[in-house]
Amino acid sequence: xxxxPIYIGIIGFGNVGAGTYRTLLDNEASIERKVGRPVRVKRIxxxxxxxxxxxxxxxxRELQTTDARQVITDPEISIVVESIGGTExxxxxxxxxxxxGKNVVTxxxxxxxxxxxxxxxxxxxxxxxxxxxxSVGGGIPIVxxxxxxxxxxxxxRIMGIVNGTTNFILTRMSEERTEFAEALAEAQRLGYAEPDxxxxxxxxxxxxxxxxxxSIAFETRVTVEDIHREGITGLAARDMDYARQLGYxxxxxxIGAEVNGGLELRVHPTLLPQHHPLAAVSGPFNAIFVRGSxxxxxxxYGQGAGPMPTGSAMVGDIIDVARxxxxxxxxxxxxxxxxxxxxxxxxxxxxxxxxxxxxxxxPGVLAAIAxxxxxxxxxxxxxxxxxxxGETAEIxxxxxxxxxxxxxxxxxxxxxxxxxxxxxACVRAEAxx
Amino acid sequence: xxxxPIYIGIIGFGNVGAGTYRTLLDNEASIERKVGRPVRVKRIxxxxxxxxxxxxxxxxRELQTTDARQVITDPEISIVVESIGGTExxxxxxxxxxxxGKNVVTxxxxxxxxxxxxxxxxxxxxxxxxxxxxSVGGGIPIVxxxxxxxxxxxxxRIMGIVNGTTNFILTRMSEERTEFAEALAEAQRLGYAEPDxxxxxxxxxxxxxxxxxxSIAFETRVTVEDIHREGITGLAARDMDYARQLGYxxxxxxIGAEVNGGLELRVHPTLLPQHHPLAAVSGPFNAIFVRGSxxxxxxxYGQGAGPMPTGSAMVGDIIDVARxxxxxxxxxxxxxxxxxxxxxxxxxxxxxxxxxxxxxxxPGVLAAIAxxxxxxxxxxxxxxxxxxxGETAEIxxxxxxxxxxxxxxxxxxxxxxxxxxxxxACVRAEAxx
Numbered sequence: 001x002x003x004x005p006i007y008i009g010i011i012g013f014g015n016v017g018a019g020t021y022r023t024l025l026d027n028e029a030s031i032e033r034k035v036g037r038p039v040r041v042k043r044i045x046x047x048x049x050x051x052x053x054x055x056x057x058x059x060x061r062e063l064q065t066t067d068a069r070q071v072i073t074d075p076e077i078s079i080v081v082e083s084i085g086g087t088e089x090x091x092x093x094x095x096x097x098x099x100x101g102k103n104v105v106t107x108x109x110x111x112x113x114x115x116x117x118x119x120x121x122x123x124x125x126x127x128x129x130x131x132x133x134x135s136v137g138g139g140i141p142i143v144x145x146x147x148x149x150x151x152x153x154x155x156x157r158i159m160g161i162v163n164g165t166t167n168f169i170l171t172r173m174s175e176e177r178t179e180f181a182e183a184l185a186e187a188q189r190l191g192y193a194e195p196d197x198x199x200x201x202x203x204x205x206x207x208x209x210x211x212x213x214x215s216i217a218f219e220t221r222v223t224v225e226d227i228h229r230e231g232i233t234g235l236a237a238r239d240m241d242y243a244r245q246l247g248y249x250x251x252x253x254x255i256g257a258e259v260n261g262g263l264e265l266r267v268h269p270t271l272l273p274q275h276h277p278l279a280a281v282s283g284p285f286n287a288i289f290v291r292g293s294x295x296x297x298x299x300x301y302g303q304g305a306g307p308m309p310t311g312s313a314m315v316g317d318i319i320d321v322a323r324x325x326x327x328x329x330x331x332x333x334x335x336x337x338x339x340x341x342x343x344x345x346x347x348x349x350x351x352x353x354x355x356x357x358x359x360x361x362x363p364g365v366l367a368a369i370a371x372x373x374x375x376x377x378x379x380x381x382x383x384x385x386x387x388x389x390g391e392t393a394e395i396x397x398x399x400x401x402x403x404x405x406x407x408x409x410x411x412x413x414x415x416x417x418x419x420x421x422x423x424x425a426c427v428r429a430e431a432x433x
Numbered sequence: 434x435x436x437x438p439i440y441i442g443i444i445g446f447g448n449v450g451a452g453t454y455r456t457l458l459d460n461e462a463s464i465e466r467k468v469g470r471p472v473r474v475k476r477i478x479x480x481x482x483x484x485x486x487x488x489x490x491x492x493x494r495e496l497q498t499t500d501a502r503q504v505i506t507d508p509e510i511s512i513v514v515e516s517i518g519g520t521e522x523x524x525x526x527x528x529x530x531x532x533x534g535k536n537v538v539t540x541x542x543x544x545x546x547x548x549x550x551x552x553x554x555x556x557x558x559x560x561x562x563x564x565x566x567x568s569v570g571g572g573i574p575i576v577x578x579x580x581x582x583x584x585x586x587x588x589x590r591i592m593g594i595v596n597g598t599t600n601f602i603l604t605r606m607s608e609e610r611t612e613f614a615e616a617l618a619e620a621q622r623l624g625y626a627e628p629d630x631x632x633x634x635x636x637x638x639x640x641x642x643x644x645x646x647x648s649i650a651f652e653t654r655v656t657v658e659d660i661h662r663e664g665i666t667g668l669a670a671r672d673m674d675y676a677r678q679l680g681y682x683x684x685x686x687x688i689g690a691e692v693n694g695g696l697e698l699r700v701h702p703t704l705l706p707q708h709h710p711l712a713a714v715s716g717p718f719n720a721i722f723v724r725g726s727x728x729x730x731x732x733x734y735g736q737g738a739g740p741m742p743t744g745s746a747m748v749g750d751i752i753d754v755a756r757x758x759x760x761x762x763x764x765x766x767x768x769x770x771x772x773x774x775x776x777x778x779x780x781x782x783x784x785x786x787x788x789x790x791x792x793x794x795x796p797g798v799l800a801a802i803a804x805x806x807x808x809x810x811x812x813x814x815x816x817x818x819x820x821x822x823g824e825t826a827e828i829x830x831x832x833x834x835x836x837x838x839x840x841x842x843x844x845x846x847x848x849x850x851x852x853x854x855x856x857x858a859c860v861r862a863e864a865x866x
Contacts, residue, residue: 023585023727030652033771034584133582139728141574141582149566149574151467152456152748219463277734280713294456294745295572298735301710302728312727315585329762338466 005038006322009071009102011093012084013046016107016134018057019307020081020314027315035322045071054307072097079321081314082106091115098122098130103330105317107134107310113208117221120335127331129324131317136162136209137286139309140302141316146216146290147333153292155217157257162209164284164304165193165200166232166252170269171282174240174249180233192284202231203252203267210254210267213288217256218263221337228346230268239356239425242396243271246354246382248429249279262344271354271429347405352381352429354398357414358422361393365419369395372417376410378402392421401431438471439755442504442535444526445517446479449540449567451490452740453514453747460748468755478504487740505530512754514747515539524548531555531563536763538750540567540743546641546657549648553768560764562757564750569642570595570719572742573735574749579649579723580766586725588650590690595642597717597737598626598633599665599685603702604715607673607682613666625717635664636685636700643687643700646721650689651696654770661779663701672789672858675829676704679787679815681862682712695777704787704831704862780838785814785862787831790847791855794826798852802828805850809843811835825854834864 008024010017024031024041032038044059045068065071072080072093080097082104084090090111094104099122106112112119112132123130133143137160146155161167165187172183184201187193199205207227214222232252243250248271257264272279277299281287286304291297303309324330359365366385373380384396399407407426414420441457443450457464457474465471477492478501498504505513505526513530515537517523523544527537532555539545545552545565556563566576570593579588594600598620605616617634620626632638640660647655665685676683681704690697705712710732714720719737724730736742757763792798799818806813815831832840840859847853 019727026726027585027587030587030771031585034769139583139725140731141578141733144582145574145578148753149577149749150572150745151752152460152464152745154460154463277713280710292572292745293459294452294741294748296736296739296742298573298733300574300731300733302731306729308727309729312583312585312725315727316582319584320581323765324762327760327762327765329757329760329765332756332760332762336467338463 003037005040006035006079006325007040007042007077008079008081008318009042009074009077010044010081010083011068011071012082013044013053013059014083014085015054015307016310016314017044017046017081017083018053018055019311020083021059022055022057023308023311023315024318031319034319036326037322039318039322042077043071043074068093072100072102077102078325079103079105079318081318082108084108087111087114094119095122098126098128101126101128103129103321103325105131105314105321107132107314109135109205109208109212113211113224116215124331124334129321129330131321132212133317134310134313136212137288137300137302138304138306139312140286140288140300140304142213142288142300143216145300146213147336150290150292150295153294155290155292157291158213158217158288159278160209160213160254160288161251161278161281161286162254162288162304163200163206163252164286165197167281167286168192168284170232170250170252173235173237177237179237180235201233203229206252206254206267210256210265213254214256214263214265215337217290218258218341219336219339220263220341222263222265226265226343228266228268232269234425235269236425239427242356242384243354245384246398247274247432248272249274250427251278258341259344262342264344264349266346269427271427273430273432276430347408349404350401352399352401352431353407354425354427354429355396355423356425357395357397357420358424359393359395360419360421361387361389361391362419365393366395368417368419369414372410372413376406378406378410398429436470438473439468439512439758440473440475440510441512441514441751442475442507442510443477443514443516444501444504445515446477446486446492447516447518448487448740449743449747450477450479450514450516451486451488452744453516454492455488455490456741456744456748457751464752467752469759470755472751472755475510476504476507501526505533505535510535511758512536512538512751514751515541517541520544520547527552528555531559531561534559534561536562536754536758538564538747538754540565540747542568542638542641542645546644550654557764557767562754562763564754565645566750567743567746569645570721570733570735571737571739572745573719573721573733573737575646575721575733576649578733579646580769583723583725583728586727588723588725590724591646591650591721592711593642593646593687593721594684594711594714594719595687595721595737596633596639596685597719598630600714600719601625601717603665603683603685606668606670610670612670613668634666636662639685639687639700643689643698646687647689647696647698648770650723651691651774652769652772653696653774655696655698659698659776661699661701665702667858668702669858672860675789675817676787678817679704679831680707680865681705682707683860684711691774692777695775697777697782699779702860704860706863706865709863780841782837783834785832785834785864786840787858787860787862788829788856789858790828790830790853791857792826792828793852793854794820794822794824795852798826799828801850801852802847805843805846809839811839811843831862
């Protein structure tokens, strides 16, 4: 074929950039046939060409530059792949690329979650594509399925295991009875967790992804500030054991739901019934579960991170954008945040709660706590009492569905009871359906 | 918006047609915003307007016709939804629609599997869309993810539970120890199986779906004749029990794999390791597992049939085609069968085998059979001997990976041994990874 190539520029040549470049090269012939024109990388910008790349991927010297502006202003380049990560300088560069008429492909969840509106407005102003499949779930197809395949549904609920680091840690804690700190150290050794793990273990990463998923699913621009967020650092291996006894597994879930026209948005550890399709998702895997008005329940499962899986998503987006360029149809699927649904305060949430309390080991303690629950209208589903030593006992509680507000009031009162030494854990639980 | 509507015509108003129509109506406002133009049903053809529709869906009298030609020749209609099923008269009507310049959306797996090439050629000749997401996995997004999201991968393997009827039957046989005939009768009572169940239980339906999936995944036109097919009618509840003891579940799988540049294509009951992501897919649910060069393992899960799930897929396709119409980009994703990979004969398959034999209950029988396996080079992984009565015993064998040809030669010899009364079951097994 003598057709004019479509030229790509890559900014940021770390894990994702290298995985994308490698995937493009490995599949060059197939991609050319799918697009109908050759797709070529013309220029790659990175601030440090000396650092080692995953799988030893290298780029030819003539493609290398340290100046991202050279990429985003190159008149031959029509697709800019952003794989810098974070918001600075990614935001300025992506905005400049869009304003200069370049289509953009990115897997930068923080960028899309924090600055989605500004970016989509810039893309729409020039009818360009801004594709971000890799920003959620690594290589798992979820953004395009939501935007196209499931577009004929009203989405009622979306629920995901979208952070592989925490899922690895929780799987270890559950299967090996490892405590959090040790499981985290192991995740760090294996490269699943960063030296500073805050972003993962405190649920920030999952919030970025939920903001993106919920914006599409509920047709409303959701930002990270709209999301109630709790991390997994307070959990102990014994919580996993108790959860199992009660028929649950513990997962860090990102949950979005439409309730009476408002949006419930939260990231926190959750007791999930053992038979739920998401419950079997273990180790570093990710999965996203969606309930739609016509489709019913669907789930998407796969590797949520890594240079090659994310590279797969980036290249899928590049092919899609390139097909649009060839057909003169960039911008054909634009932002779909047509609604402005209100965000429901967490106090209005109705769910079940798992509670682990450390109490004085003497008669009447269980009754005292149960009395508080009764007075606050919280109804109990299960109680497990474990007498540990002669001095303290552990009582594990599982409530029926109740309102967060009532639960919080109960906890406040229970904490003040002289027989109660400590509330060790309070974790929301999904209903057994 | 005063934009000109995009008009739809529906041919065939049974379960899928009614589910599609209902989904279109329920989401009219959202669809209009997503497409940028109103999407309206202008005409619906069905041969029998008196029969009852699922969920009591009805169409206004002025949309009804009994003449499909009125739909496919209406100059205002730009998208024809084919929901007749089967190949006659669907093939003629769809070809006529395409030749007349209409885009087509269909969930007709038999039509696409048997006549894909002819149909895609007709669509390409006029740069039209022929969309068929609903033809595999009901509402589960799989066709578009394969064609776009995963387009940067070389697919090595695709493996699906794509027939809900047989999965329901096998789940019953496994969980309730129901025998096949009874489980089938129950499936028929619940509406999961047709009065004539051949198409499902003999694996024809799954072959159609595999032909479609494999054509996309391996970029090679695969027809049903290329697929080795076996049904589930020979299985007994005890096979489920033995499989469980060996660490497996039994599923009817549709498997496509690239092996040394050739394609392995088969539909048959399979012992699947209990920890495999597909193993937990039970009842009428479907799931498709894909292994790609960059993405690794991904899985898509959901309801594989039913008016509303299939309607969800049809409406997702309608929205996609309508977006193409609005952008002047129909035909932007065409057929991708660029290769012509050879089909590998089933005799060359290498896999494990589960075998259940009924033998005379006397010393030396096990040794006699094992001797045949040894001479044919078939190595054994497990042997379970169950002494049933005083006269006959049951021996269950699980081999290591071996070639189908060697296994067939062994079976031929074993069948002739005087101590062997019967070979009750021989089922292929996936390796424990």
